[in-house]
Amino acid sequence: MQIPQLMHEQYVQAREIIENAEDIKVYSHIDCDGICSGAILSTILDRQNKPHEIEFVNLDVLDDIELTHELTIFSDLGSGQNITTNAKNGQKIIILDHHPPLRDLDYKDDKDYTYLEINPLHHGIDGSYYVCGGGLCYFLAKEFGYSDLSWIGVLSAIGDMQNTKTGHFEGLNEIIQQDAIDGGYLELIENDLNIYGRNTRPLFVALSYFSDVKLPITNNTTETMAILEELGIDEKHNRKTLNELTMEEKGKVFQKLVEMISKVVPGRYVRYIPQLIIGDSYTFLKEDEESFLRDASEFSTAMNACGRNHEEVVAMEVLKGDRIIALDELESISKTHRYNLATSIEKVTEGDETKIIEMENLQYFDGDGIKPEIVGTVTGMILGHCNWKKPIIGFTQTDNDGLKVSLRCSRLLSYDGIHFGNIIRKIASEVGGSGGGHAMACGAYIPIDKKSEFLDRFNSELNGKLIN
Numbered sequence: 001m002q003i004p005q006l007m008h009e010q011y012v013q014a015r016e017i018i019e020n021a022e023d024i025k026v027y028s029h030i031d032c033d034g035i036c037s038g039a040i041l042s043t044i045l046d047r048q049n050k051p052h053e054i055e056f057v058n059l060d061v062l063d064d065i066e067l068t069h070e071l072t073i074f075s076d077l078g079s080g081q082n083i084t085t086n087a088k089n090g091q092k093i094i095i096l097d098h099h100p101p102l103r104d105l106d107y108k109d110d111k112d113y114t115y116l117e118i119n120p121l122h123h124g125i126d127g128s129y130y131v132c133g134g135g136l137c138y139f140l141a142k143e144f145g146y147s148d149l150s151w152i153g154v155l156s157a158i159g160d161m162q163n164t165k166t167g168h169f170e171g172l173n174e175i176i177q178q179d180a181i182d183g184g185y186l187e188l189i190e191n192d193l194n195i196y197g198r199n200t201r202p203l204f205v206a207l208s209y210f211s212d213v214k215l216p217i218t219n220n221t222t223e224t225m226a227i228l229e230e231l232g233i234d235e236k237h238n239r240k241t242l243n244e245l246t247m248e249e250k251g252k253v254f255q256k257l258v259e260m261i262s263k264v265v266p267g268r269y270v271r272y273i274p275q276l277i278i279g280d281s282y283t284f285l286k287e288d289e290e291s292f293l294r295d296a297s298e299f300s301t302a303m304n305a306c307g308r309n310h311e312e313v314v315a316m317e318v319l320k321g322d323r324i325i326a327l328d329e330l331e332s333i334s335k336t337h338r339y340n341l342a343t344s345i346e347k348v349t350e351g352d353e354t355k356i357i358e359m360e361n362l363q364y365f366d367g368d369g370i371k372p373e374i375v376g377t378v379t380g381m382i383l384g385h386c387n388w389k390k391p392i393i394g395f396t397q398t399d400n401d402g403l404k405v406s407l408r409c410s411r412l413l414s415y416d417g418i419h420f421g422n423i424i425r426k427i428a429s430e431v432g433g434s435g436g437g438h439a440m441a442c443g444a445y446i447p448i449d450k451k452s453e454f455l456d457r458f459n460s461e462l463n464g465k466l467i468n
């Protein structure tokens with residue numbers, strides 16, 4: 001895939017607008033993709049000697065926002081919000097977003113302010129799998145000649161789960177990936193053994209987090225150690241990481257996992273097993289060998305940890321190159337974040353067995369006291385403690401007396417064609433809330449008194465759709 005001609009012309013225009021602006025504000029989203037977008041834009045502006053303000057925000061603060069600068073740039077958000085309501089004569093707006101746009105490509109015509117929206121969906125390019133916010137910002141950087149930022153574009157796409165459908169990057173993401181490889185920033189190993197924590201977690205720990213299917217090794221390091229011993233890998237449990245394994249050793253682990261998973265999944269799921277444990281791995285070659293920044297998945301987790309704790313600027317400074325002060329802060333934020341996750345998970349899984357309630361087609365828990373920002377991550381981690389054949393839904397109360405709902409499920413269910421993001425959007429709106437997201441990781445906000453109606457409707461919606 002190439003950048004369409006019209007889209008390329010938009011990038012040329014965006015560059016001109018930026019070169020001619022002196023008073024600039026950037027709004028970006030609070031997740032890994034948004035933080036990467038902000039870091040790329042901020043680097044462009046620094047290199048162009050353009051003083052600028054940058055703010056990471058939730059989508060809900062954007063509607064009818066007051067524009068207070070000569071040029072306002074929105075990245076990884078803006079397309080779906082009413083950001084032009086208060087645009088004044090002579091102001092300039094640039095949007096770089098991959099979410100469904102409210103406004104058409106010709107919206108800019110006959111306005112007394114400058115409006116430029118770069119959105120792949122205006123050009124027939126899928127924004128879920130072919131390019132995300134950070135990628136769109138990278139192409140702007142490339143227009144300025146800053147191809148060295150390609151690796152941040154790759155990181156944003158990992159964080160945005162753009163490769164979940166096929167396990168590989170496609171479309172415009174493939175161009176970014178190639179730029180990063182050509183520049184010597186990225187090593188891509190296709191069809192590598194894909195287990196989270198390849199660089200920092202001892203393999204026996206990393207394997208114990210396997211939760212797409214409940215295996216003997218799930219949450220059981222005694223069992224993972226026994227298996228590695230059986231395979232003749234890391235026999236002394238000397239905390240070898242996946243990265244330190246030879247290809248032959250990785251092959252043995254792969255075989256063993258296939259064998260274990262085959263025993264517990266129904267026949268129709270067997271063909272999806274390799275997808276669960278094989279995938280492309282991404283290594284950032286400029287990072288220290290032992291650093292958690294070296295593996296793209298681990299790097300993106302750290303970015304998200306910052307987003308969940310309103311420390312996006314720390315994450316952005318690390319991306320922009322500060323590997324001293326900001327990196328220290330990033331490590332301490334990640335550590336606190338992991339502690340908060342662990343204590344939240346304990347609350348739900350330990351002691352009273354009845355906290356995870358199973359219905360016919362789903363299971364749920366009340367995460368009272370769990371911060372809304374982390375309930376999604378917690379829900380995903382609880383999947384390893386319950387029935388993988390059904391989705392798990394976590395609830396927690398928000399500040400304004402609503403309920404935040406998070407859903408996670410085994411990747412096997414999404415490979416089988418269920419898109420929970422679409423289902424949760426429908427059910428949430430039926431009970432007066434709103435929601436959406438990915439096939440296997442999504443969420444919603446609903447009125448607090450609608451919880452049981454939401455659960456009943458969701459449960460019926462899934463009739464006949466899950467594994468029996």
Ligand SMILES: [Mn+2]
Pocket residue numbers: 033034076098132133160
């Ligand atoms: Mn995004």
